[in-house]
Amino acid sequence: MNPGNLAGMRAVVITEYGDVDVLQVQEVPAPVPGPDEVLVEVMASAMNRADLLQRAGQYPAPGPQPEYEVPGLEFSGTIAAVGSQVVSWSPGDAVMGIVSGGAMAEMLVTHERMLQPVPGSVGLADAAGIPEVFMTAHDALVSQGMLTSGRRALVHAGASGVGTASIQICQAIGAEIAVTCSTNKVGACSDLGAHLVVDYSKDDFVDAVGDWTGGGGVDVVLDVIGGEYLVRNIRCLKTQGRIVQVGVMGEAVASFPLGALLPKRASLIGTVLRSRPLEQKIDANQRFLSELLPRFDDGTLRPVIDSRYALEDIAEAHNYMATNGNIGKILIDI
Numbered sequence: 001m002n003p004g005n006l007a008g009m010r011a012v013v014i015t016e017y018g019d020v021d022v023l024q025v026q027e028v029p030a031p032v033p034g035p036d037e038v039l040v041e042v043m044a045s046a047m048n049r050a051d052l053l054q055r056a057g058q059y060p061a062p063g064p065q066p067e068y069e070v071p072g073l074e075f076s077g078t079i080a081a082v083g084s085q086v087v088s089w090s091p092g093d094a095v096m097g098i099v100s101g102g103a104m105a106e107m108l109v110t111h112e113r114m115l116q117p118v119p120g121s122v123g124l125a126d127a128a129g130i131p132e133v134f135m136t137a138h139d140a141l142v143s144q145g146m147l148t149s150g151r152r153a154l155v156h157a158g159a160s161g162v163g164t165a166s167i168q169i170c171q172a173i174g175a176e177i178a179v180t181c182s183t184n185k186v187g188a189c190s191d192l193g194a195h196l197v198v199d200y201s202k203d204d205f206v207d208a209v210g211d212w213t214g215g216g217g218v219d220v221v222l223d224v225i226g227g228e229y230l231v232r233n234i235r236c237l238k239t240q241g242r243i244v245q246v247g248v249m250g251e252a253v254a255s256f257p258l259g260a261l262l263p264k265r266a267s268l269i270g271t272v273l274r275s276r277p278l279e280q281k282i283d284a285n286q287r288f289l290s291e292l293l294p295r296f297d298d299g300t301l302r303p304v305i306d307s308r309y310a311l312e313d314i315a316e317a318h319n320y321m322a323t324n325g326n327i328g329k330i331l332i333d334i
Contacts, residue, residue, distance in 0.1 A: 010334075011105030011163070012314050014069040017057030020315035028068045031109040036083040038112050040095060042077040043225035046105040047321050047330040048161070049224075049247060049273065054101075056319065061101035062275045072103025072172055072332075073274065076118060076127035086112045094118040096127040097285070098135060100274050104314065106334055108177045115280045116289060119296035122303060129303035129329035130296070133161035135288050136273060137169055137222070140244040143287065145220035145271055149174030152218040156225050156238050158194060159327045162246065164304040167192045167224060169292070172300045178212055180205050188327045192304070209278035217241060230254040230268075234261055242267045304328030 009030045016022050033039045051071045053059035061069070076096040079089055088097070095115045102108045118127040140162075141147045141155075147170070155166040158179025170177035173192045177188050178196035189197045196212045200203040209218060217238030223229055224247035232244050234256060241264060261268070273281065295301040306326040309317040311334050321330055 010105035010311065011068065011070045011102075012072070012311065013056055013207075014071060016128070017055065020055070021316045022055060024316050025312055025314070025317065026068070026251055028070070028105070030107045033081060033083045033086075033109045035083040036112055037083045037084055037109045038079050038089055038095075039081040040075065040077045040108050040110065040115075041080045042075045042103065042106055044073045044077070044125045044334055045075050045332045046132065046161075047317055047332065048073050048132055049249065049321070052318060052322060063100070070102045071101070072101060072105070074098050074128055074130075074132040075103040075108060076124055076130075078124070078333075080107065088112055089115060089214045092128075094124050094275065096131050098131045098273065104311065104332055104334070111278060111282070114278075114285050116285065116293060119293065121297055121299060124331065125288045126303055126305060126331070128309065128331055129161070129305050132273075133165040133329065134169070134292060134301070135284060136246060137165040138288055138292055139247050139273065139284050140222050140271060141166060141169060141175075141220055142173065142291070143193070143284070144271060145222065145242050145244050147173070147175050147220045151220070152156050152178070153215060153220045153222060154178045154180075154205070154218045154233070155222045155230065156180045157249070158189040158197065160224065161304070161326075161329045162222070162224065163302075164192055164328045167194050168301050172292075172295050178205075178209055178218065182324075185327055196298050200330045203280045206232045206235045213238070220244065222246060225249050227254050231260070234264070237264055237266050238266050239263075240267075242269060244269045244271060246271055306330055308333055 008027045011028045015028045079093045098116045157163045158181040176195045179194045180198045180200045186197050198208045221233045221243045226248035256305050306328045308331045
C-alpha cells in the first residue's frame with residue numbers, strides 16, 4: 001500500500017459474532033492520527049487468544065462500538081505520519097507495539113508513548129511477535145508478581161506466546177521457572193531454558209513442583225487456564241506467594257476452600273492490559289522499554305515464531321490457534 005494514499009486500506013473486519021466465516025478482509029477508511037498520535041503502516045500483526053474471544057463476542061474492545069470492528073492487539077511496521085505534537089518519532093522509523101484493537105489492517109494509529117523501536121537484532125516482520133506476550137509476561141511476573149533473581153515461578157501453557165516469553169524473561173532476570181505443557185511441546189520448553197517442564201498429560205504439576213521446590217512452593221504462578229487449576233495453583237504457592245491470572249482457557253468459574261488460601265497469606269490477582277487506562281498502559285510500556293528491550297539487542301530475548309499466515313488467510317490462522325498446536329507466536333503478514 002502507498003502510505004500517501006490514506007483514503008482506504010485493507011483490514012480484517014468482524015462482520016458479526018460467530019465462527020471463522022464472520023472474518024472478512026474489506027476495504028475500510030484509513031485512520032487519521034491525532035496531535036499526539038502516529039500513523040503506522042503495518043507490516044505484520046500476530047494472533048492472540050483474545051482474537052478468538054473477540055470474534056465470538058466474548059471480549060469486546062474497550063470504548064464505543066466502531067463502524068468496522070478490526071481485531072489485532074500487536075503490530076510491527078513503519079511510521080507513515082506523525083501528529084502535530086509528536087516529538088519522539090519521525091516518518092520512516094521502524095516500530096512495534098500493542099493496541100486495544102485494529103492491528104490486523106494496513107494502517108493504524110496509536111499514542112506516541114505506546115510505541116517501541118524495533119530491536120536491531122530482530123527483523124521488522126518478526127517484531128510483531130514481541131510486544132503483547134513479552135509485555136504481558138513481564139507485567140504479570142515482575143511488575144505484579146514481584147518476581148526477582150533467585151525466586152521461582154510456575155507458568156502454565158509454557159509453549160504459548162506468553163509461556164515462551166516467560167521462560168526467557170526468567171532466564172534474563174536470574175529467576176527459575178517451571179512450566180506445564182503437552183507431550184509434544186516438552187522439548188521446546190526445555191530447549192528455551194525452563195528449569196522444570198511438566199507434561200500435564202502424564203504428571204501432576206502439584207507433585208512435580210513440590211519435589212522441585214523441596215515442598216517450599218513457588219513465589220509466583222502465572223495462569224492462563226483457570227477453573228480447577230486454581231486450587232492446585234494455591235497448593236504450589238509458598239507463603240505470601242502470588243497467583244496472577246491473565247486468561248481463562250479452561251473453565252471460567254472456579255471454587256476453592258478459603259482455608260487453603262488464608263494460612264499462606266497469598267494473593268490472587270486478575271489482570272489484563274487491554275482495558276487499562278492509557279496512562280497505566282504507558283507506564284507498562286515504559287518499564288518494558290527500560291527493563292526488557294535492551295535484552296533483545298544483546299540476544300538474551302527473542303521472539304519465538306511458530307508460523308505465518310497472509311491477511312487473506314485469517315480464518316485459517318484462527319482455526320490453527322484454536323487447536324493449541326502452536327509453539328510461540330502465529331504471525332499475520334499484512
